Amino acid sequence: xxxxxxxxxxxxxxxxxxxxxxxxxRNGLVETDAFSPLCLIGPNGTxxxxxxxxxxxxxxxxxxxxxxxxxxxxxxxxxxFELEYSLVSDGEVKKVKLYRRKMASKKMxxxxxKFVDDDWTLVTNISEIETLLPSKVIGYTSGDNxxxxxxxxxxxxxxxxxxxxxxxxxxxxxxxxxDSRMLLIDYSTNLEVLIANLLLNPENVREHLIHExxxxxLRSFRCVVQLKYGSSAKSKVQLTKxxxxxxxxxxxxxxxxxxxxxxxxxxxxxxxQDATYQAFEYYWKSGALELYSCFHKLAMLNDLIxxxxxxxxxxxxxxxxxxxxxxxxxxxxxxxxxxxxxxxxSQKSEEPVDYVSLSDxxxxxxxxxxxxxxxxxxxxxxxxxxxxSHFNPKWxxxxxSKIMNLPTASKSQCENEGKxxxxxxxxxxxCLITTHSPFVPSDMDRNNVLIFSKNEKGEIESRNPRIQTYxxxxxxxxxxxxxxxxxxxxxxxxxxxELMVNGTKSQLQDAIANLGESTERMKLAAKLALISSxxx
Numbered sequence: 001x002x003x004x005x006x007x008x009x010x011x012x013x014x015x016x017x018x019x020x021x022x023x024x025x026r027n028g029l030v031e032t033d034a035f036s037p038l039c040l041i042g043p044n045g046t047x048x049x050x051x052x053x054x055x056x057x058x059x060x061x062x063x064x065x066x067x068x069x070x071x072x073x074x075x076x077x078x079x080x081f082e083l084e085y086s087l088v089s090d091g092e093v094k095k096v097k098l099y100r101r102k103m104a105s106k107k108m109x110x111x112x113x114k115f116v117d118d119d120w121t122l123v124t125n126i127s128e129i130e131t132l133l134p135s136k137v138i139g140y141t142s143g144d145n146x147x148x149x150x151x152x153x154x155x156x157x158x159x160x161x162x163x164x165x166x167x168x169x170x171x172x173x174x175x176x177x178x179d180s181r182m183l184l185i186d187y188s189t190n191l192e193v194l195i196a197n198l199l200l201n202p203e204n205v206r207e208h209l210i211h212e213x214x215x216x217x218l219r220s221f222r223c224v225v226q227l228k229y230g231s232s233a234k235s236k237v238q239l240t241k242x243x244x245x246x247x248x249x250x251x252x253x254x255x256x257x258x259x260x261x262x263x264x265x266x267x268x269x270x271x272x273q274d275a276t277y278q279a280f281e282y283y284w285k286s287g288a289l290e291l292y293s294c295f296h297k298l299a300m301l302n303d304l305i306x307x308x309x310x311x312x313x314x315x316x317x318x319x320x321x322x323x324x325x326x327x328x329x330x331x332x333x334x335x336x337x338x339x340x341x342x343x344x345x346s347q348k349s350e351e352p353v354d355y356v357s358l359s360d361x362x363x364x365x366x367x368x369x370x371x372x373x374x375x376x377x378x379x380x381x382x383x384x385x386x387x388x389s390h391f392n393p394k395w396x397x398x399x400x401s402k403i404m405n406l407p408t409a410s411k412s413q414c415e416n417e418g419k420x421x422x423x424x425x426x427x428x429x430x431c432l433i434t435t436h437s438p439f440v441p442s443d444m445d446r447n448n449v450l451i452f453s454k455n456e457k458g459e460i461e462s463r464n465p466r467i468q469t470y471x472x473x474x475x476x477x478x479x480x481x482x483x484x485x486x487x488x489x490x491x492x493x494x495x496x497x498e499l500m501v502n503g504t505k506s507q508l509q510d511a512i513a514n515l516g517e518s519t520e521r522m523k524l525a526a527k528l529a530l531i532s533s534x535x536x
Contacts, residue, residue: 001087001134001379001430002026003038003055009080009101011054018047018054021460023450025432035404037382037431039441040462041481042452047460048434049147051452052139052383055432056151056182058083059137059381062098063181065110066129070178072158076151080108085430087379089131096132133181136375140185140384142364148385152184157314160303166240179293188329190367191339191355192299195221196292197370199272199280204407209370212395213362215344218272219352222340223250225298227264229305229334236264237301237336246294253279269341289374298337305330360390365402372429373406380429387433388440400443403431438477441469451481496520505531 003025011018025038040048061075082099095115102108112129113120123129141148159180185193198206198218206217225247227237239247247266251257253276254268270276284291306314332338342355368387375382388396395402433440441449446469450462465480478484492515499511500523508528515521 001085001381002036003381003430003432004084004086004095005082006051006055006084007082008051008054009082010078011050012076012078012080018050018460021047021462023051023462025450027447035429035431036448037400037403037433037444039444039449040432040434040452041436041441041449043454043482044436046452046454048452049385052148052385052432052434053150054079054081055083055381056137056139056148056383058098059134060151060155060182061100062110062112062133066112066126067133067181070181071155072162072180073151073154073156073182074158075154087132087134094132133379134381135377135379136181136183137381137383138183138185138371138375140368140371140382140387142187142386142389148383149184149186152182155180155182156184156300156303159297160300163240163243163297163301164238164304185367185371187363189296189299190363191342192292192295193367193370193374195339195342196288196295197373199277200284200288200291201373202407205373208407209366209373210344211347212365213344213358214347215353216347216350217345219343219345220269220271221342222267222269223295224268224335224338224340225250225266226334226336226338229330229336235305237304243298243301246298249283249294253283287374288370292374295337301336302330305334305336361392361395364388364390365395369402369406372403375429376406382429382431384431384433386435388435388437393439396437396439397442399440438474438481441465441477441481442472442474443470445470493520496524499524500527503527505535 005025006023008018008021008023040051042048057076057079058081060071060073061077061079063071064073064075080101082097082101084095084097086093086095088094097113097115097120098110099113100108100110112123112132114123114132115121123132139148139152194209195218197209201209210216210218227239229235229237250268251266253270255271255276256269258267259265260267280291284294343352344355345351346353364387368384372382388399391399435441446465446467449465449469451465452460452462455461465477467476467480469477469480495511496515499508503511503524505528508524508531512521512524512528515524
C-alpha cells in the first residue's frame with residue numbers, strides 16, 4: 001500500500017488549521033516493490049500529527065460504513081476529504097480513491113472509486129470494497145500528545161461498550177466481536193506487544209527484537225485476570241464467551257495457575273520453555289498478532305472499572321474529538337488484566353533481568369520493531385508519531401535501517417527466492433513518520449520527505465526538500481527543514497556573536513580556551529590573530 005494524495009476539504013478539528021490543505025505524498029510513478037516510508041518534518045504547530053489523525057479518521061469512517069462488524073466506534077461524520085492510494089488486491093496493483101464532500105441537494109456520504117482504463121469507476125460491491133481497503137491502520141504515539149490517538153480511542157470505546165452488551169447476553173448467543181482494523185500502539189501496550197512477539201515469532205526474530213538491550217530470551221512472566229475489583233456485589237466484570245475462551249487457553253498454556261474464588265482472580269505463571277512455545281502456537285495459530293489481540297482485549301476490560309463519572313467525561317471528549325487526555329489508569333492491583341514479574345535472560349551473564357530495569361528507549365525500540373514484525377502482511381498502514389523520541393542518538397541514526405533489517409517471515413521468503421532484502425516489505429505496508437529530528441530524513445530520498453510549514457497567512461504548506469536528504473549532513477537537513485544552521489547550541493553561539501563584535505584580546509583568549517572545537521571557535525581565533533597582528 002502506498003499513499004499518493006490527500007485533499008483535506010474540511011478537517012472538522014484543529015481549529016480549521018488543515019482546511020483546504022492538499023498533500024502530495026508521492027509524485028509520478030508510485031513504486032510498490034520496495035519499502036519506502038514517508039517522513040513528515042517541520043516546526044511544532046504545522047499540523048504533522050493532525051495529518052496522521054485525519055488519515056486515521058478517514059479510514060475509520062470508511063470501515064464503519066462498509067465493514068461495520070469490524071469497527072465499533074462512532075466515526076467523525078463531518079470530515080470532508082479526498083484520499084488516493086495504491087495497494088495490492090487480487091495480485092494486482094490497484095489505485096483507489098476515497099472521498100466525502102458536500103454535494104448540492106445530496107446527503108454527504110463516503111464513496112470509493114478505483115482507477116480502470118484511465119478513468120475512475122465507482123465501486124459498490126462490499127466484497128470488492130473490502131479488498132480495496134487497508135488490512136490494518138496502526139497508530140503509534142510515544143508521548144502525552146493524544147492528537148493521533150483520538151480515532152483509535154473512539155474504536156476502543158465502541159469495543160468496550162459492545163463487550164458489556166455481549167457479556168450480559170443471557171443465552172450467550174452473541175457472536176465474538178471481530179477485531180478492528182484500527183490498532184493503537186502506545187506505552188501502555190508495550191508488554192502486550194513484546195510478549196506476543198517473544199512467544200509466537202521464529203527464534204531468529206525473537207533474538208533480533210531484544211538484541212539491543214543485550215537480552216537473550218524471555219525467561220518467565222505472570223499474567224493476572226481479576227474479575228472482582230471492589231467490595232460490592234456489583235464490582236465484578238462479566239466476560240464474553242470469547243474472553244472466557246482466552247482465559248481457558250491461558251490456563252492450559254501456563255506452567256502453573258491458581259484461581260481465587262473469593263476474589264474471582266486467575267493467576268497464570270509461565271516459565272518459558274519449548275512446551276510453552278508449543279502451547280501458544282497450538283492455541284493462537286495465526287501468530288503474534290492474534291495473541292496480541294487476545295492480551296489487548298483482556299486489557300481493555302480495565303476501562304470498565306474506571307468510575308462512571310470519569311468514563312462519561314471521557315465519552316464526551318471522544319464524541320467531540322477535542323480532548324487532550326486519556327482515560328485514567330486504574331490502580332495496578334485493581335486492573336482486570338495485568339502482567340507481573342516479567343523477566344529475561346541476559347546475553348552476557350545468563351542471569352535474570354527484570355523488565356522494569358530496561359530504559360524507556362529500550363521499551364520503545366522493542367515495541368516498535370515488534371509491532372512491525374506482528375504486521376508483516378499485505379496492505380498495512382503505519383502512522384508513527386515521533387517514534388524515535390526516547391532513542392539515544394545512535395539508535396536515532398539507525399532507526400530506518402533497523403526497520404529495513406528486521407528478519408520477518410516475509411523477508412526470509414524474499415531472500416529464499418533470491419530477491420533483494422529491501423523488498424522484504426514489498427507491497428506490504430506504508431509508513432508515515434512525523435519527526436523533529438534530522439536523523440530520519442537523512443535515511444530517506446528527498447521524494448519521501450515532506451517539510452511542513454506555515455506561510456505568512458498562517459496557512460499550512462508542505463513540500464519536498466530542495467536538497468537531497470539521503471546521506472546529507474544533519475546540519476544541512478536542519479537548515480532546509482527548520483531554517484536554522486545549528487553548528488553549536490544557542491548560549492555559546494550568542495556569546496561568540498558578541499565577542500566577534502566587541503570582544504577584547506583577553507576576552508577572546510579566555511573564550512577560545514573554554515570553547516569546544518567548532519567553526520565559530522575558529523572564527524574567534526582568526527579575530528584574535530588579526531588583533532595580535534595589528535598590535536605588532
